Amino acid sequence: MADQNTTSASDKAYWAANVRTIVIILVIWAVISFGFGILLRPALSGIQVGGTDLGFWFAQQGSIIGFLILIFFYAWRMNKLDREYGVEEE
């Protein structure tokens, strides 16, 4: 392996920050797809969108748009964390 150095406290903090970010994003990820698109659809049925309800829109389009935002947010946030913790590539 190119890099087998020992892990420092800062590396551990970096990993913890990464895991925190992942958990937050996964919660949103689940809410916009499994939540609004499937489980919570009956609760959203009062909100009309173009001939159907909001849950249908989330299941067929809204979740996908949300996924895009989440991925780019993660990439931006992690590249920032990489620099903050000094673990970026040269």
Added chain:
Amino acid sequence: MDQFTLNLIFVGATFALYIGIAIWARAGSTSEFYAAGRGVHPILNGMATGADWMSAASFLSMAGIIAFGGYDTSAYLMGWTGGYVLLAMLLAPYLRKFGKFTVPEFIGDRFYSKGARMVAVICLIVASVTYVIGQMKGVGVAFSGFLNMSYSGGLWLGAAIVAMYAVLGGMKGITYTQVAQYVVLITAYTIPAIFISLQLTGNPIPALGLFADTTSGVPLLEQLDKVVQELGFRSYTAQSDTTLNIFLFTLSLMIGTAGLPHVIVRFFTVPKVSDARWSAGWALVFIALLYLTAPAVGAMARMNFINTIYPNGLTGETLAVDEQPNWMLNWERTGLLQIEDKNGDGHILYSADKETNEVVKLDRDIMVLANPEIANLPSWVIALVVAGGLAAALSTAAGLLMAISSAVSHDLIKGMLNPGISEKGELMAARISMLVSILLATWLGLNPPGFAAQTVALAFGLAAASIFPALMMGIFSTRVNNKGAVAGMLAGLIVTLVYIFLHKGWFFVPGTNSFTDADPLLFSIKSTSFGAVGALVNFAVAYVISSMTEDTPAEIKALVESVRVPRGAGGAVDH
């Protein structure tokens, strides 16, 4: 110029382009053959991943399934996009940092065992071959439609072209070719959708047209709901499958996406760890362009199909048997569409009632190909869709065959059986394993276990149950050891495979199944949704076995700590 000649010109021209690129970027070394020398820009890599990813299932099959399944089939849309979030956060950056060529290599090193690597090779081959069967179904439909031959004839011809094409290039050839294929397939998908959306709703953006009003002033989806229910079908926008099955199906497709080796391997080919994160985002941008359009294509195709059969409204006279449009006659010749004038009145009746319905067979995989003809679009649009469908099927089949061949030649032969094999011998083994996989998948594709997208969904279930949990635990846990990982992968793969075979027939041989998806073994869980359960079994078994056996060695803990930080990621290193 007739339609057939035009199809031939479009398909011929695009093929010449792909083959030209493949020859120009021909792989010279084994490292180029597998990982394209890591010199691919994230945006181009995103496009190539998009082409790799969007197969016959996404292009040809999915909208047709949505057209007839309505809301219930939203699982395909959410599942096949949501997995990229998992991939970007849970796997891609760390696997890039790890810096090897193949998925089994990571599993073998992380779980310090040749057995784990071997099991990973088996899981990979089972999932990928199933996936290729789905592609061959799509290729067979596309060729039979455009060359006016039987489905099986189209299938064998398609197999020959896939074989020639995949064996010629390596990953590098494939990457640049796939960028071209992406452009062809997205153009081919979008242009007819724009035309159709304009015709039905006056909105040039299909994704918005889906929720817009039709020319008669009623929202499209409301009108569609009304029409299908009057014909006795279930409502388009309402849920009719159980919540449990839709939930598990979506989850299976999501984690399967993150566990499919031919997609993961894409992230080995970006220059840096940070690029691996961006690449997943770019891939999803290019995928979303198609996936936001697909539900519109589905709903509009259903509408147009009904309007074709009922040109004078639901209460008026229906389409006469001897006035069928050309596209219907064409697809009837392939055997994928069958009309039977049961009551002998010379007119076609289409309804949910099995006794009186005269559209006796309508293979959903023909809908996207037939769509431009149903809407009376110009013939060049039809030719473009044929070329796009073939691009989608070919690019994915090639990527999968690449993953299978590298697992066999690199992991199985070079990594375990014969470490001293020459580069030439390794490439030869890679090419032979590609040919064998194509033959097997084509033979099984003669009697596919479902529509293209359903067959592909089974492959996702298998990847979800076997590969994804092992990779994720390998990165996020330092405690899961070799015994846990092997037991977990085997348990996940076997329960899922057995569940699928119980419903789809043993080794997909028709008639050997004990249950059907209409009345499944466990609750309402269909075989396509079982991957999520298999993944849970995998996680649980791995944790329990690991906690009962010895801790992982210190150097493995150090390896895990090191893949977690980007610092020091070099190029790929071979053994």
